[in-house]
Amino acid sequence: MFYIVKGYINKMENLFPFLKKGFIYMDSAATSLKPQSVIDSESDYYKNLAVNTGRGSNKHNYNTTQQIEKIRTQVSEFIGCNNSGEIVFTKNCTDSINMVANSYVRNNIPQNANIVITQLEHHSNYVPWLILSRDLGIESRIVPLKNYNIDYDALEKLVDEKTFITSITGMSNVTGAISDIERVISVCRKKGSKILIDAAQLICHKEIDLNKIDPDFLTFSAHKIYGPFGLGVLYGKSELLKEFTPINYGGNMVSYITNKTEIHYKELPAKLESGTQNSAAIYAFGTTLDLLDKIINIDNENQINSLSRYLIDSLEQVGGITIYSKPGSIISFNIDGVHPHDASDFFDSENIILRTGNLCASPFFTNMEVGGVIRISLSIFNTRDEVDKVIKCIERIKEFFL
Amino acid sequence: MSLYKETLMKHFRNPEYKRDIPDSDFRKDGVNPSCGDSITLYAKCDCNKVKDLTYTGNGCAISMASADILCSVIKDAEAPMELIDDFINFINGEDITFNDKFTVLEVFKEMQQYPARKSCALLPWKTIKALLTEN
Numbered sequence A: 001m002f003y004i005v006k007g008y009i010n011k012m013e014n015l016f017p018f019l020k021k022g023f024i025y026m027d028s029a030a031t032s033l034k035p036q037s038v039i040d041s042e043s044d045y046y047k048n049l050a051v052n053t054g055r056g057s058n059k060h061n062y063n064t065t066q067q068i069e070k071i072r073t074q075v076s077e078f079i080g081c082n083n084s085g086e087i088v089f090t091k092n093c094t095d096s097i098n099m100v101a102n103s104y105v106r107n108n109i110p111q112n113a114n115i116v117i118t119q120l121e122h123h124s125n126y127v128p129w130l131i132l133s134r135d136l137g138i139e140s141r142i143v144p145l146k147n148y149n150i151d152y153d154a155l156e157k158l159v160d161e162k163t164f165i166t167s168i169t170g171m172s173n174v175t176g177a178i179s180d181i182e183r184v185i186s187v188c189r190k191k192g193s194k195i196l197i198d199a200a201q202l203i204c205h206k207e208i209d210l211n212k213i214d215p216d217f218l219t220f221s222a223h224k225i226y227g228p229f230g231l232g233v234l235y236g237k238s239e240l241l242k243e244f245t246p247i248n249y250g251g252n253m254v255s256y257i258t259n260k261t262e263i264h265y266k267e268l269p270a271k272l273e274s275g276t277q278n279s280a281a282i283y284a285f286g287t288t289l290d291l292l293d294k295i296i297n298i299d300n301e302n303q304i305n306s307l308s309r310y311l312i313d314s315l316e317q318v319g320g321i322t323i324y325s326k327p328g329s330i331i332s333f334n335i336d337g338v339h340p341h342d343a344s345d346f347f348d349s350e351n352i353i354l355r356t357g358n359l360c361a362s363p364f365f366t367n368m369e370v371g372g373v374i375r376i377s378l379s380i381f382n383t384r385d386e387v388d389k390v391i392k393c394i395e396r397i398k399e400f401f402l
Numbered sequence B: 001m002s003l004y005k006e007t008l009m010k011h012f013r014n015p016e017y018k019r020d021i022p023d024s025d026f027r028k029d030g031v032n033p034s035c036g037d038s039i040t041l042y043a044k045c046d047c048n049k050v051k052d053l054t055y056t057g058n059g060c061a062i063s064m065a066s067a068d069i070l071c072s073v074i075k076d077a078e079a080p081m082e083l084i085d086d087f088i089n090f091i092n093g094e095d096i097t098f099n100d101k102f103t104v105l106e107v108f109k110e111m112q113q114y115p116a117r118k119s120c121a122l123l124p125w126k127t128i129k130a131l132l133t134e135n
Helices: A017-021 A036-049 A059-078 A093-108 A127-136 A152-158 A181-191 A279-295 A298-318 A340-349 A384-401 B006-013 B061-074 B080-091 B100-113 B115-134
Strands: A002-005 A008-011 A087-090 A114-118 A139-143 A163-169 A194-198 A217-221 A232-236 A254-258 A262-265 A321-323 A330-335 A355-357 A373-377 B026-031 B038-046 B049-058
Touching: A036 A059, A036 A279, A059 A087, A059 A279, A087 A093, A093 A127, A093 A163, A093 A194, A093 A217, A093 A232, A114 A127, A114 A152, A127 A139, A139 A152, A152 A181, A163 A181, A181 A194, A298 A321, A298 A330, A298 A384, A330 A384, A340 A355, A340 A373, A340 A384, A340 B061, A340 B115, B006 B061, B006 B100, B026 B115, B038 B061, B038 B115, B049 B061, B049 B115, B061 B080, B061 B100, B061 B115, B080 B100, B080 B115, B100 B115
Parallel strands: A114 A139, A114 A163, A163 A194, A194 A217
Antiparallel strands: A002 A008, A087 A232, A217 A232, A254 A262, A321 A330, A330 A373, A355 A373, B026 B038, B038 B049
């Protein structure tokens, strides 16, 4: 496989060094592989920039802090947000969602209100809301599934005038189904519900332009979009971020304290970014964003989709396989009669890295006979040859167990 | 696949103890949080010995075979708790030799090389341990 940068054709394994290790990597939905330049960039931070940004009055610290803040602007531009002050850096997508639940909703939700989530959510966009509603004695409404996808008609009924916030996935980590965000946002606006989009998976596969879709909150992690671990993003409308009460207090977020006890906080978003930030990760994510239009573009998405159709066709030819996905980067399925974890040992023995089990999305499996799936998630470096190897392995599994 | 020994697959495909005991003295549910596999054990006990043990549940070949094998050996154990602890330690990598009555447990030896699957083999054993500890 080759990719083109600046007119030169390069080998995929030069872009993604992990590909040299001899694995077939089909787990990009868990984390995308990191480009060499992103890895170099994180290392470069420690070698050449080094400082704890936002502290110290030396020129080097000031310049480095400026560089990091430029990346905040880059992140906001990447999602079509016009105000970099609406971008909060967090630890990861889970952290971003928890922040909305506990810094905002917990302190602002009226007692007779409700919260709407769906049965398609990852635990990270499910458990924080369940806990919150239990703590406050507030109703949480769970939109059921229809044909393995969100039942939008049910959602329209469940979101009502008393819904304080609706929090839904932009793209399922189980099925890969891309949600009808426009429809959900329009329902929420009509009923007056706030809307959070968990874009953990979506961010890597669909252009997000906040000028076109207009959620109140949008969350994602850098590591699922060719960026480093340890960095999440929370976008929030500034008038709502102003209502946030920090969960974590301490360093970085306080400007000064007068008379021993009067605390003066920094402006947003610093007020919500307590403690030392992961500047090296932010710096590396800047490099990711520079590279993204070369990795994520229509041609590459089309290539993933065409490989996905080839995979689905091949699975259907094998037969005796239940497929939960439509063509896209994520294909989940079960080999009928074989437990996904038994299948996983066979993939493992062929150095195929994929995911089996409930994928941190157990509500999906409620009332289903199976408690898990086999998930293949494709990226631009995957090939037909690799798909063929997976199919051969599935045939061996069937032969052994059935 | 070296993990899926013939004996193990025999217990998975043709289980001997996969049924409930309607008048059991004790029953206990166990769940493997990493995969959602669930098992229910039904036990008849007498003076610290397990007289009869059966199970129902859904799970992978490893967990179901492990349950069936557990049910087949536990009745012969003079000190069931010791056998359970030995098995748990064995799966966790300890070099344990089982006495003649329990050599069947050695089909799980390979498990030591599949750390991600240990919890499957251990599910029924941890469940019986909890059952005996509670009662």
